[in-house]
Amino acid sequence: MEKEQSNGKGKRIVGGFFMNLILWIFSLSCIFPIVWMVYSSLKEKRQFNADIIGLPKAPTLINYQRILSNSDYHLGESMMNSVRTTLISIILILTFSFIVGYILARVQFKLNRVLYIMFLMGMLIPIHSLLVPIYIVFQRCGISNRWFTLLLPYVSFGLPMGIFLVEGYVKTIPVSLEEAAAIDGSSFSHTLWKIILPICQPILVTVGIIQIFSCWNEFSFALVLIKDVALQTVPLALTQFKGQFASDYPKQMAAMLITMSPIIVLYFAFSKQIIKGMVAGAVKG
Amino acid sequence: MLQTIKPKGKTIFWYLFIPVAMFVFTVFVPLVTALVFSFFEWKGGPNKIFNGLANYIQLYNDSTFWQAFGHNIYLVVACIIGQIGIAFILVMMINSRLVKFKSIHRTFGFFPSTIAAVCIGLIWNMIYHSKYGILNWFLKLIGRADLTQPWLSNSKLVMLLVTIPLIWQYIGYYMVILISAIASISTEIFESAEIDGANGFQQAVYITMPLIKNTLLVCITLCIAGNMKAFDNIYVMTAGGPGNASMVMAMYGYQVSFGQSNMGYGSCISVAIFVLSLLVIGGSQFLINKLTAEKEA
Numbered sequence: 369m370e371k372e373q374s375n376g377k378g379k380r381i382v383g384g385f386f387m388n389l390i391l392w393i394f395s396l397s398c399i400f401p402i403v404w405m406v407y408s409s410l411k412e413k414r415q416f417n418a419d420i421i422g423l424p425k426a427p428t429l430i431n432y433q434r435i436l437s438n439s440d441y442h443l444g445e446s447m448m449n450s451v452r453t454t455l456i457s458i459i460l461i462l463t464f465s466f467i468v469g470y471i472l473a474r475v476q477f478k479l480n481r482v483l484y485i486m487f488l489m490g491m492l493i494p495i496h497s498l499l500v501p502i503y504i505v506f507q508r509c510g511i512s513n514r515w516f517t518l519l520l521p522y523v524s525f526g527l528p529m530g531i532f533l534v535e536g537y538v539k540t541i542p543v544s545l546e547e548a549a550a551i552d553g554s555s556f557s558h559t560l561w562k563i564i565l566p567i568c569q570p571i572l573v574t575v576g577i578i579q580i581f582s583c584w585n586e587f588s589f590a591l592v593l594i595k596d597v598a599l600q601t602v603p604l605a606l607t608q609f610k611g612q613f614a615s616d617y618p619k620q621m622a623a624m625l626i627t628m629s630p631i632i633v634l635y636f637a638f639s640k641q642i643i644k645g646m647v648a649g650a651v652k653g
Numbered sequence: 654m655l656q657t658i659k660p661k662g663k664t665i666f667w668y669l670f671i672p673v674a675m676f677v678f679t680v681f682v683p684l685v686t687a688l689v690f691s692f693f694e695w696k697g698g699p700n701k702i703f704n705g706l707a708n709y710i711q712l713y714n715d716s717t718f719w720q721a722f723g724h725n726i727y728l729v730v731a732c733i734i735g736q737i738g739i740a741f742i743l744v745m746m747i748n749s750r751l752v753k754f755k756s757i758h759r760t761f762g763f764f765p766s767t768i769a770a771v772c773i774g775l776i777w778n779m780i781y782h783s784k785y786g787i788l789n790w791f792l793k794l795i796g797r798a799d800l801t802q803p804w805l806s807n808s809k810l811v812m813l814l815v816t817i818p819l820i821w822q823y824i825g826y827y828m829v830i831l832i833s834a835i836a837s838i839s840t841e842i843f844e845s846a847e848i849d850g851a852n853g854f855q856q857a858v859y860i861t862m863p864l865i866k867n868t869l870l871v872c873i874t875l876c877i878a879g880n881m882k883a884f885d886n887i888y889v890m891t892a893g894g895p896g897n898a899s900m901v902m903a904m905y906g907y908q909v910s911f912g913q914s915n916m917g918y919g920s921c922i923s924v925a926i927f928v929l930s931l932l933v934i935g936g937s938q939f940l941i942n943k944l945t946a947e948k949e950a
Binding site for chain 2: 380390397404496498504524620651
């Protein structure tokens with residue numbers, strides 16, 4: 369009996385060791401590329417080509433200097449474009465999701481169900497089939513290749529999920545709250561902005577988190593709708609670098625790290641909230 | 654139901670006007686436009702000629718398009734098995750009492766899914782590179798220099814090679830979703846199962862899986878929808894090549910429309926992508942519902 373128990377214990381320890389090992393291999397594989405890029409970007413091209421995996425012997429920031437000082441690469445501009453597009457998109461998505469979500473949840477009017485189904489369809493429509501059609505429509509209306517062009521698809525594609533998350537959340541708020549407000553003489557707009565908005569803050573944070581990542585990382589619509597290098601967003605700029613620095617990996621890595629840095633900092637600073645928000649969005653959406 | 658919240662119709666109209674107009678303009682107008690132009694021969698210039706169903710007949714006989722569709726299905730199947738399957742196994746391990754540093758695994762594992770697909774593609778380009786790639790470096794390290802090759806130029810392996818980054822990127826994403834689903838299961842169930850002598854594997858198959866069935870189905874749906882729209886990785890890594898060996902639908906539509914500036918046929922492909930994606934997503938939902946319903950009965 370005793371022997372059997374210790375045997376089982378040994379098995380468990382071995383099993384536990386392997387489980388830990390496999391999980392560490394997986395976890396480290398997920399961040400290894402970034403680590404590799406960070407230290408390789410500190411090498412000069414010649415040193416990297418001689419030894420792709422070793423640590424840099426004479427760390428240098430020359431790659432970063434070259435990229436940031438050369439205006440032909442448009443990296444600073446692309447960062448600004450991405451920041452602007454992402455920020456405005458998030459503000460619009462949050463505002464619109466909040467308004468539409470609240471109205472769909474609470475106000476009865478003829479078109480309520482029609483709009484509800486319309487936005488629901490927006491979630492089911494395979495968005496990538498719009499790639500070419502959106503280009504045609506925007507081209508004909510003369511609104512492609514402008515600073516505001518990408519806002520339209522980003523906000524529109526982000527809206528359905530935002531609306532449904534807000535709508536579901538508003539339904540959990542007791543109506544008596546708004547009734548009391550109305551008795552006190554609060555107008556619809558006043559109730560909306562001063563009473564409901566603060567209550568909806570948690571769900572709006574979730575929507576914002578999901579959309580920051582998808583707007584910053586979005587590539588295919590930017591590729592189709594933006595032709596001017598001065599207007600390109602970060603992912604577009606990176607594909608340009610791929611051609612320009614084809615054989616200069618440390619430089620390419622430095623460029624990628626610069627463009628990823630906001631995401632990386634944001635992620636590791638708020639990873640708990642971000643993971644929670646993304647999961648909530650994925651499962652409920 | 655609500656008497657108190659009856660704002661004026663005008664107020665509602667002005668609140669809804671901009672978002673609804675914007676949404677209709679960017680989603681529904683292009684859809685209708687694509688449908689209309691798919692019946693025209695149009696090379697992007699001022700001349701459009703109505704040619705009835707000619708584009709659709711061409712599409713029906715276009716082996717490249719169907720090959721691309723096949724690749725999308727390949728991605729879907731590989732990613733369901735690879736992403737959700739591996740994620741499930743890892744979650745089973747993470748939930749073991751013998752595993753430490755759970756939150757680190759979660760944070761690190763989730764990280765790749767927050768990075769742009771373009772970056773992931775570029776990173777794996779570097780890994781596969783024939784001269785400076787980690788893969789070939791590793792093969793040389795273990796003394797198998799004979800296996801080194803320019804990986805992404807191998808038309809037989811290329812689909813597998815572009816699938817691996819996709820799988821790797823999202824394992825952590827599904828892992829975290831599954832962890833949160835399992836966390837909602839009462840621990841008493843596992844405790845009593847353990848007392849009854851169920852081992853880890855039995856617990857996973859007979860207790861965990863049925864209890865998180867709905868979450869698993871959500872994951873599968875996300876996986877299907879995500880892979881029907883595969884584009885960014887492929888564009889960066891191979892652009893569909895060599896030849897059409899890694900072509901996917903969205904990439905082909907892009908190439909026809911912008912590479913050959915054949916907008917009429919490109920519109921037709923867009924309509925086809927729309928219909929096929931809906932069919933695959935809808936069909937899989939139907940299939941899953943039917944299968945699970947039968948099991949329960």
